Amino acid sequence: MIIARLSYMDPNQPIVPPTSQLPKFLSNSKSLLTVIGLLIILPVLVVAVESVQRIFPKAAEVLVPEKVLLSSNSYPFTSGMEIPLGSTLPAYFSAQAIDSNGNNITSSITYVWGISSTDSVGNLQPDPNLPIATFTPSKNIGLGNIWVRAYNSYGTAMTSLKVCVGLPCQSTPVAYDPYSLTDVDKKSWSWKYILEIVPLGLIPPRTPTTFEPAGTISRVEMSQFLYNTYRYLKGSDAPIVSVPFTDISNLSQNQRNIIARVYGLGLTAGTSATTFSPDMLVDRAQTAVFLVKLYRLITNIDPPLVAIPFTDLTDPEIAYSQNWVPKIYGLKITAGISATEYGPKLKVTREQMAAFISNTLKVISNYPSPTPTSIPTSTPTPTLVPKIPYPTSEPACIQKGPTVAFSPSDQSQTAGSTLNYTYSITNNDYPSCPPVVISSFGSHNLPIGWNVTFSPTQLTLNPGQKAIVTASYTSNKASIPGYYYVYIDPFSTSPEYSYNLIGKYAKYTVVSNLPSTTAPASTPPPPILDTLPQTPPAPSVTQENTPNAIPATITPQETPVPVNIFTQTIEIVKNTLKQIVDFFTPAR
Structure with missing residues (x-):
């Protein structure tokens, strides 16, 4: 219905x-x-x-450091800070990290300071609470670089400043790395001197990897070495004057200019009124003349003649050396090739020249010259072979810096899990250096609720020794999926090691589920220096870091989006x- x-x-x-x-x-x-x-x-x-x-x-x-400004108004400035020899007035430096927009970074930023110097030009004392440091000059003539590195969890930046003690900063020779030389025996008597001279650029290597220690030296090469040393000590170029020599037209313009400069300085008069003999090999008798003239030019002091034990200076061909060899012997620039021989007719080798110039620098740094004495009461132990200067002592400790690695660069796991990372350290210091003690490890900017343990917790590394540290990071169970940076910071009493070791990091990626079998994308190596800065920054009272200011760019490779x-x-x-x-x- x-x-x-x-x-x-x-x-x-x-x-x-x-x-x-x-x-x-x-x-x-x-x-x-x-x-x-x-x-x-x-x-x-x-x-x-x-x-x-x-x-x-x-x-x-969170501001990412793009550059660091380093400033000081304690001493005059040209292409670096110039400090008079003997000055004890401290120099005060301040640093400021800047982001890419020019804003000052004033919080959550850490500064690390250091100094690299071949000549021990002074000591650097950072302030533990402020981005400032105090440099106290020593009594040594030489060059150094003061560097400062600023970093936070999102990036790092660095700059350096050249310091010149006892000489102007401009017109200094090009420096080289002696450790790159493959033909120099690190246990030989000459390694100490090569290690001192090559970084100053006074005797350039033959090639980027060879020094040729036993190689001979021509007169044009000797002119270059003498002029490099003069310019290093005086900090300025000598004028180019006209010369009477008719046998140098085939040389390069630079070689002719060098000869003109040393001729104008009075370091050479040629082999005759019109010849320089650029290709003639230099013997040890001529070397004595060159070095005494260089010493006299720099110090305005004519070293006295002293009694010598050498009996091989009587040949009429080298009779002139009797007026020069006693002077360099009295200055302790040479001890001869044996107790009674100087070897005046022997061709001087490149390694011998390194010893001559190194000893000359030490003498000039301490002039006026020592009081002349009679024949020394103790003479070197006689030996006839090899005919080379006696090594004076074991080469000094040189901290080359460690080799470090933090791996793997990226790992993935769910929140609350533990991931292990391997941190390797190799002590590359010279064998005469003491062990490096790493008293503890830390991890700055560890996310809230995360934990880290290290095994072992401290290390003692002898030169040449390698060690492995395992760092275990456990994330917070409440961590949001994404990537996080984990750091390892070794604490050492050695400033060079603190600089090279600090701030190594990798990525800990928190995922909501376990990752697939596909390997995670590779991450560029962390932008932290494993080596010290070598090229000084552009001349300015306030120095900014540039890609050329250090051997490796410290631009952050990857930063989390804040x-x-x-x-x-x-x-x-x-x-x-x-x-x-x-x-x-x-x-x-």
Whole structure:
């Protein structure tokens, strides 16, 4: 049975669409007024937040160090800081890390200071609480580089400043790395002198990897070595003068200029009135003349003649050497090739020349010359072979710096898991150096709730020794999926080691699920220096780091995107407004 219900509708009455019922929370006037108030206030909040972000664009971000400014006004400046020899006035340095927008980074930033110097030109004492350091010069003539490195968990930057004690900073020779030489026996008598001279650029290597210790020296090469030494000590170039020599036209322009400079300085008069004999090999008798003239030029002191034990200076061909060899013997620049022989006719070798120049520098650094004495009471032990200068002592300790590695560069695991990383350290110091003690390890900027343990907890490394440290990082169970940087910071009493070891890092990637068998993407090696800075920065009272200021660029390879609280606030407000507008917009 079908039941139908019919309603009567007046055809003359207009049709009125049904009205929608208001939601319960808008069923009273108080709630409705609240919503209207929110609609008025929220746009104002959006405008205010965006204005604050424009005024303080970095207020909620972690700043990445882009460069470091190093400044000091303690001493005169040219292409570096020039300190008079004998001065004890300290020099004060201050550092400031700068981000890519030119903003100062004043919080969550760490500074590490150090000094590299072949001549022990002074001591550097950093302040433990402020980005400043105090440099106290020594009494040694020489060059050094003061460096400072600034880092936080998102990047690192570095700069350096040349310090010149007892000589101007401009016009210094090019330096070389003696450890790159493959033909020099590190246990030979001459290694000590080569190690001292080559970094100063006074005797350049034959090739980037060879020194040729037993190689002979021509007169044009000797001129270059003498002039390099003069320029190193005086810090300025000598004038180019006209010369009477007719046998140097085939030389390069640079070689002719060098000969003209040493001729003008009075270091050479040639082999005759019109000849220089550039290709003639230099013997030990001629070397005595050159070195005495150099000493006299720098100090304005003519060293006295002293009694000598050598019996091989009587040949008429080298009779002139009787007026020169006693002087360098009295200065202790040479002890001869035996107790009774100087070897005046022997061709001087490159390793012998390194010893001659090294000893000359030491004597000049301590002039006036020592009081002349009679024949020394003790003479070197006689020997005839090899005919070379006697080594005076074991080569000094040279800290070459360690080789370090932190691996793997990236690992993935769920929150709360433990991942192990391997940290290897190789002590590359010279064998005469003492062991390096690493008293403890740490990890700066470890995320909240994370833990790290090290095994072993401390190390003692002898020169040439390698050690492995296992660092175990356990993430917080509440860590948000993403990548995090984990660091290892060894603490050592050796400043050079603290500089080279600190700040090595890798990535710990927190995932929501265990990663697939696909290997994670490789990460570029961390941008931390394993070597000291070699090239000084551009001349300026305030030095900025540039790609050429150090042997390896310290630009961060990868930095996490910092969380911006203003951006999050704007997004929340915009989403809320959109939901309210959508709610009141009638469906079509």
